Amino acid sequence: MAEPRRNTADGRQDTQRDARTASRPEARPVVPQDAARLWADLVETARRSVTDGLVVGTSGNVSARTGDLVLVTPSGVPYDRLTPADITGVDLTGRQVLGTLVPTSELPMHLAVYRTTDARAVVHTHAVHATAVSVLVPELPLVHYMAAALGGPVRVAPYAAYGTDELAEHMLRALAGRSGCLLQNHGTITYGATLGQAYDRTAQLEWMCRLWLTASSVPGLTPSLLTEAQLAEVGERLKGYGQRR
Template identity: 40%
Template sequence: MNRVEQSQQIIDTCLEMNRLGLNQGTAGNVSVRYEDGMLITPSGIAYDQLTEEKIVFVDADGKAEEGKLPSSEWRFHQAVYMARPELNAVVHNHAINCAAVSILNKAIPAIHYMIAAVGGNDIPCVPYATFGTAKLSEYVAEGIANRKAILLQHHGLIAAEENLAKALWLAHESEVLAELYLKLLATTDNVPVLSDEELAVVLEKFKSYGLRVE
């Protein structure tokens, strides 16, 4: 896709994220890998006010195109792309259940086999750092190294995938798992989880499972 098409896909993803109840207001941000950098949502503009011209290109050195202000979180988007060359899209949001689990500073464990969609047996929670900082980007790079979705303590969720459709799908699956986990925590301190052995089987099956979007 060319830049205009990718920019429109970013906008469509943002609007769908809000429609699904995964985000609100100007919170969250979305990007795709593009040329030697990325295209990312701008800072402080409501999603329903976005146009293709407002999407910002940030190069590999972190320099935004002149006259445009990228999302304040552009650094951790860049960190994801550097850590995971095979992933081409990042969705970040403040989905209620994911944010709630992040405030508890808990990983979402293997309560359901769909946890395998993130590439491991949990959705880890990386330590808190002020939004937009290099320190937060460092934590993100560490957390995303072997997972496709991570929680940010006292903040929200990052989901990364091959393309935007898959990244949004993964963000939605992660929010469902977070909601389920919170409901279980309300009933017991000893939440049952699947074994590592069973998760290994599921992870192997997931190599050919998931949203089929090219």
Template identity: 45%
Template sequence: MLLEKERRDVVETCLFMQSNGLIVGTAGNVSIRVDDKIAISPSGVPYETMTAEDVVVFSMDGERVDGVLEPSSELPLHLSVYRETAAKAITHNHAPASTALGLVVDEIPPSHYYSAMLGGIIRVAPYAEFGTDELARNVTDALKGRSGALMKNHGAITIGPTVKKAAGLLPILEYVCEIHLRAMATGAPVALLSPEQMADAKAAIADYGRQPNKE
């Protein structure tokens, strides 16, 4: 089976999103790029019954390469992001906090240094109907220099060099959105980090977790 490992990884990532409460029903999608091909989750298939064979493979030109099911309706979005970024994997979800916050802001202010994990202040892509080229353009623009973004009246998206890293950013993005929503709900002014503080956080995060080599 073509891209068998990647297709299995797509299924496992969909189940990860489901088990972490990041999706509702079959909403959301996952893809992995290998050279000029992408493995992408199928449309409308329940995650708990999805198999690697259900995952479909398309070329970067949008032509079917392998698999018989219809791809996610967001195939144009995935292709656009891959063409314009260095991403090797994309995860898209409809989690509550990120979806809700995208209704009331055009970007997430720097209220938590975790935003630096996604590249800085998180943008909200303007609304466009799902599956359209307009949505693909809006989201691709919102991801410039970032590894995550919100989609107004829709959900959230993360990208990364591997599907594990892309998926790992989804709970972080949801956390940032959740705490900002809670802070806004108090009615009190929300403390924000300065550009300098955000830059320092971004630099610190780049080195976080590195351990000295053992002889």
């Protein structure tokens, strides 16, 4: 039963209980179970990007959407230090609704993807080979048919400073009809229906960039490239790829 407040002789309320209450640690906000599970998957994906060499330190970021809530990696925090208590979430306007850590500086890009596509997860990296390609060509040459898994030839979004609305606008144009693109002098961004799909697309994009750089580096030889028609054929075949439930 709650302890009643007592009036002192001079009519003031007893502040002893208030002091005891104030000294207790603040109760943490209740996090829905689905958000807590998604946060755990998000942290695992972020750590995997470091393990797989797609990110150095905290140079990339990952997000996932559930309803109108977007969970994002916080700015400048090493992924191996993230805990369930570090959950960081914003609404689709960017207003922080979960956690106290500052969201990733690339939040404008993530939110732009969610506002304009059916994405449920976004992965951004500074992968070496993909970033190298971004400074060489305006579009990744069609060196492999897996470009079809990203919707077609992978475009390079023109450079803009990180964390800006300008960069988000360039990215959206490069993503038109695609689920991934390169960011000039910067890195990659991909999205998908799940964290796993978004991550796999990032890994495939980095692999294709590495393949093209390797093939094009052989003196005296030029890599053979696929035609748009050949890529379209693969796109149709990929629609039936995998196990059917």
